[in-house]
Amino acid sequence: MTLRLTHVSASLGGHPILHDVTIEVVPGELVALVGPNGAGKTTLLSVMSGDIVPSSGEALLDGVSLHQWKVGALARERAVLPQEQRLAFGFRVVDVVRMGRAPWARLPEEDLDDVVVAGAMTRTDVLTMAERSFPTLSGGEKARTSFARVLAQQTPLVLLDEPTAALDIRHQEQVLSEARRLAADGHAVVAVLHDLTVAAAHADRICVLADGHLRADGTPSEVMRADVLGEVYGHPVDVIDHEGRIIVLPHLLIHPTEEPTCAPALS
Amino acid sequence: MTATLPDRTATTSDVAAVLPGHRSARATALFVVLGVALALLTVYAAGRGQLSIPAHEVWGSILHRLGLDLGTMPTHPQGENTLWQVRFPRIAMAIVVGAALSTAGALMQGIFGNPLAEPGVVGVSTGAAFAAAVVIVFEIGFMGAWTTAAFAFVGGLVTTLAVYALSRADGRTEVVTLVLTGIAVNAVAAAGLALMIFLGDTAAREQIVFWQLGSLNGTRWEYVGVVTPLVVVGLVGAMLMSRKLDVLSLGDRAARHVGIDVERLRLVAIVLVALLTAAAVSFAGIIAFVGLVVPHLIRMLVGPGHRVLVPASALAGTVLLLGADLIARTAVAYADLPIGMLTSLVGGPFFFWLLRRTRKTAGGWA
Numbered sequence: 001m002t003l004r005l006t007h008v009s010a011s012l013g014g015h016p017i018l019h020d021v022t023i024e025v026v027p028g029e030l031v032a033l034v035g036p037n038g039a040g041k042t043t044l045l046s047v048m049s050g051d052i053v054p055s056s057g058e059a060l061l062d063g064v065s066l067h068q069w070k071v072g073a074l075a076r077e078r079a080v081l082p083q084e085q086r087l088a089f090g091f092r093v094v095d096v097v098r099m100g101r102a103p104w105a106r107l108p109e110e111d112l113d114d115v116v117v118a119g120a121m122t123r124t125d126v127l128t129m130a131e132r133s134f135p136t137l138s139g140g141e142k143a144r145t146s147f148a149r150v151l152a153q154q155t156p157l158v159l160l161d162e163p164t165a166a167l168d169i170r171h172q173e174q175v176l177s178e179a180r181r182l183a184a185d186g187h188a189v190v191a192v193l194h195d196l197t198v199a200a201a202h203a204d205r206i207c208v209l210a211d212g213h214l215r216a217d218g219t220p221s222e223v224m225r226a227d228v229l230g231e232v233y234g235h236p237v238d239v240i241d242h243e244g245r246i247i248v249l250p251h252l253l254i255h256p257t258e259e260p261t262c263a264p265a266l267s
Numbered sequence: 268m269t270a271t272l273p274d275r276t277a278t279t280s281d282v283a284a285v286l287p288g289h290r291s292a293r294a295t296a297l298f299v300v301l302g303v304a305l306a307l308l309t310v311y312a313a314g315r316g317q318l319s320i321p322a323h324e325v326w327g328s329i330l331h332r333l334g335l336d337l338g339t340m341p342t343h344p345q346g347e348n349t350l351w352q353v354r355f356p357r358i359a360m361a362i363v364v365g366a367a368l369s370t371a372g373a374l375m376q377g378i379f380g381n382p383l384a385e386p387g388v389v390g391v392s393t394g395a396a397f398a399a400a401v402v403i404v405f406e407i408g409f410m411g412a413w414t415t416a417a418f419a420f421v422g423g424l425v426t427t428l429a430v431y432a433l434s435r436a437d438g439r440t441e442v443v444t445l446v447l448t449g450i451a452v453n454a455v456a457a458a459g460l461a462l463m464i465f466l467g468d469t470a471a472r473e474q475i476v477f478w479q480l481g482s483l484n485g486t487r488w489e490y491v492g493v494v495t496p497l498v499v500v501g502l503v504g505a506m507l508m509s510r511k512l513d514v515l516s517l518g519d520r521a522a523r524h525v526g527i528d529v530e531r532l533r534l535v536a537i538v539l540v541a542l543l544t545a546a547a548v549s550f551a552g553i554i555a556f557v558g559l560v561v562p563h564l565i566r567m568l569v570g571p572g573h574r575v576l577v578p579a580s581a582l583a584g585t586v587l588l589l590g591a592d593l594i595a596r597t598a599v600a601y602a603d604l605p606i607g608m609l610t611s612l613v614g615g616p617f618f619f620w621l622l623r624r625t626r627k628t629a630g631g632w633a
Contacts, residue, residue: 051520075526088380088516089571094287099514103526118286131287153525
């Protein structure tokens with residue numbers, strides 16, 4: 001499994017979003033996509049998933065252009081965790097996770113459905129809420145259920161759009177360790193992440209997007225530099241080495257010692 | 268294929284045993300209850316009317332027709348004729364039309380991912396009715412009894428496609444957009460229907476008006492023979508796509524990510540909805556709210572899974588319509604009430620209750 005994007009440009013509703021992005025993802029690595037709001041992270045992920053056809057350049061999965069893949073065959077190769085979790089009807093959590101097995105219907109792998117679904121639900125800590133109705137879950141519970149659905153799909157390529165956005169730290173670490181484990185098991189994982197410290201801690205490779213351009217692509221220690229990040233985000237940051245872990249700390253706009261300008265003093 | 272299996276394959280059964288099963292016990296109970304209700308209601312309805320026939324005589328007549336010389340035959344000289352020329356065709360029609368309407372409702376709610384979608388609400392019934400009125404007014408008959416059904420099918424198909432194309436934006440259908448589109452499409456189709464009433468002679472007018480109210484009066488076996496195959500095709504088609512309909516509730520994009528060809532699925536489903544609606548409308552007229560109410564009730568009882576929802580809705584629809592038709596023809600002596608009036612009378616308040624309930628539990632649909 002190799003995903004290769006060469007000189008990809010893409011637009012949404014006639015508005016150019018991505019410009020000349022070249023990136024390759026191979027099995028065994030966890031790639032983090034980071035960048036400021038509106039940089040084109042989700043659009044890039046959509047190109048990788050085959051939802052958006054590039055306006056120029058090529059997006060190839062195993063040498064075949066993504067939009068030439070049959071829908072069913074592609075679903076056995078790549079899974080996508082969407083940013084927003086929606087469900088039209090009140091299916092139970094277990095039913096939602098089972099939907100991830102849809103691409104394997106009428107194939108020999110179908111026999112493994114129960115084992116795979118139970119395994120995926122254990123790994124995302126949703127087994128205890130299996131009988132609950134999906135629309136009644138909290139945002140984080142929904143995200144974990146959807147992540148279980150993605151795991152149940154058992155695809156070599158896994159695309160995650162902000163998998164940790166609604167999660168507390170325990171479940172954030174749990175989801176990202178599962179993502180790491182997927183990579184260690186030989187899957188290729190691409191995740192859009194907002195927290196740079198989290199991205200640096202878990203990713204093998206970090207790609208920094210800004211204004212639709214790929215600004216940096218490398219290991220966390222190569223990419224996480226105060227000058228690069230400060231320029232990309234338009235905000236000065238400190239990059240600290242804390243016992244071998246990289247911590248990105250944005251500068252404060254108002255210094256704590258300064259006089260507050262708007263908050264009234266408490267008596 | 269590099270997909271990895273969980274490393275616990277040794278304990279396969281233990282792991283899988285943790286999962287809650289399908290709601291099969293509840294579904295089975297529902298099917299049994301509905302099946303028994305249908306059988307009892309059929310025999311009861313056959314006996315009721317201006318000429319009252321006791322249940323054991325109805326059984327006797329049915330068994331006799333099946334080649335079993337058991338039980339008592341109807342004692343009234345007109346009994347046998349009344350049963351087989353008037354009542355049973357009408358009961359059969361109520362059964363197939365009820366199944367068609369509720370299956371169409373379940374299917375449409377599934378493909379729009381929207382609990383408000385129903386052929387009546389979004390104007391598909393009116394579209395089919397308009398096309399059928401064209402047949403009545405211009406006395407088109409090149410396909411015999413099938414002409415009305417064929418026209419209604421085309422009318423229903425065009426309106427469904429119109430609603431579909433007009434109400435979708437960014438790959439999903441907002442509830443408000445769907446309802447407003449339905450109003451617009453309904454208005455256009457109703458204008459066409461009004462034009463047909465204006466153009467028709469007195470006899471055609473009367474026929475259109477009565478048929479707009481919905482009625483199973485005057486059903487003949489010949490009509491049942493036209494409607495039944497259409498409904499069977501629609502029902503079987505709906506059941507074949509039930510697993511895919513489940514996945515479609517994830518939304519278009521996520522459904523595509525798990526391998527569903529969403530556009531093709533929707534197109535096939537729309538053709539099936541038009542087929543089912545046309546089958547129901549062509550001889551029974553407009554019977555509203557059945558397709559909206561029935562799938563909702565079934566979903567409350569056994570959950571939203573379409574593998575149970577579609578057949579259970581079909582069965583519940585037959586029971587509902589059979590009961591409604593029984594009331595329509597027996598509530599007032601020597602009068603045959605329009606069945607569409609009855610279903611709307613009950614369906615309207617139910618719809619309102621549904622709105623209030625959804626508002627309370629899920630913060631509304633919009």
